Amino acid sequence: MTEPRSVVVTGAGSGIGAAVAATFAEAGDRVFLADLSEERLDQTVRSLGSELVQGRPVDVTDAAALHDFVDWVVARTGRVDVLVSNAGVFDGVADIQETGAELWNKIIGINLTGCFNAVKAVSEQMITQRSGRIITIGSIAASRAMPDGIAYCAAKAGIEGLTRRLAYDLGQYGITANVVAPGAIRTGIRATSEEILGDLVDANRGVGVNADLMNLLIPAGRPGLPEEIAATVFFLSGEGAAYISGDVVHVDGGWIAT
Template sequence: MNDTDLPDPHSLMSLADQVVLITGAASGIGKAQVELFLAAGASIVAVDVNEQGLERLCHLGEVARLHLQVADLAQADDITRVINSALERFGRIDVLCNTAGVLDGYKRSLDIDEALWDRVFAVNIKGLYRLTNAVLPGMLARGKGVIINMASVAGCFAGGGGAAYTSTKHAVLGYTRQLSYDYGRKGIRVNAVCPGMIETGMTTAVLSDRESKLMKVLASVPAGRLGTPLDIARVSLFLAGPGADFIHGAAITVDGGLTIK
């Protein structure tokens, strides 16, 4: 291979003319994805249950390429409305980022009631499944598409969440691999990102106790710091772009080295 055969490095991270649907877009990792993917040239369907948070995205100044949709991913009708609105606005969805998720307060099985258990599964798994099934037919018809599922290091071992959250993140990884197995040869790339200790609004309460077990674990992390939403958004952008064309069914751990031992 000579220099003339090499792709432009910038093109490997470009999402020009791509339509990306991002859930959990009002804050944290989802918000960072919106900002970074817009900078990479994509048009964005930003979805969140938090209407005020979504409205704050308007400051990005990319109104023509930004479509805001308030939705509760636990509600099937909301998902149908989001997809219909996105298709009406942009005509297709090229990339789906299943980023939204809810925590369970690190509750053990005997401590978690069924209402919270059902809510965690409804958002973290069933909502992800419904959205995926809503966009897959269009992707398959075009012979290409990218799905990025937000898992967690809690999907790799116990102790990263409570009983419900940990169970859902294990399920996300299994679902990611099965989707890749079933649809990879039909042009669909499916991968998961497994964040470690990330400082977001959702994790503020957990990480605010500097004497907690989790914060003591941080002292042994090779990176020597908490992760940021942008750390995860950068990996998501790579997985969404052409530079990741041969990555299928992977679980990319982004944890500062937390899980290397």
């Protein structure tokens, strides 16, 4: 019988993070959830209803707090097998004129610096055990300028560079690092096709929000589901993906191809 793995998921209180947590828990892994919101975190833990799932509120911009969180995990399992760095916030499609220093620092701080803090916190343990899987959650916004605001695009592009360098640095220790880059996903931020498209097009240009536009932008003709992101993350965490590292896997219904 395979031993349960020790899995850390940041931003696990809702959306993609909660779906990732559920996927690992259903596979019998021990899952440790971090989220800024204690209320959302408690809801996720209760909804999963598994003794294998535990959570603690953590601010990913606080490097010391993340190190304490990882120490808490290691004290219970002796290791960290998988990190899913998912914590992030959206910037409301703010362009350069609308993005001031406060918004820029918030988006970069949570999305990019928070990701760095998470991988920094787990890397020492993974190096010691000479194994591990690091999966960061990026975005199609790293490759296309239209979908999101300037700070969000910059942060997600930074995550790709960070993750590639992790693959280079940590491969010698049996650790892989990959990015899963979602496209338009139904989450708490944008739950309907209309809301997603409302963010993808500039209303001032007079572009209608309708099914034809969705089909034009996304060959699959629909937004994705958090569970579809979670399935890709789970694959990259397994032995079947042992020779995949430093890669970006787009889960976007074919959007990147258009």
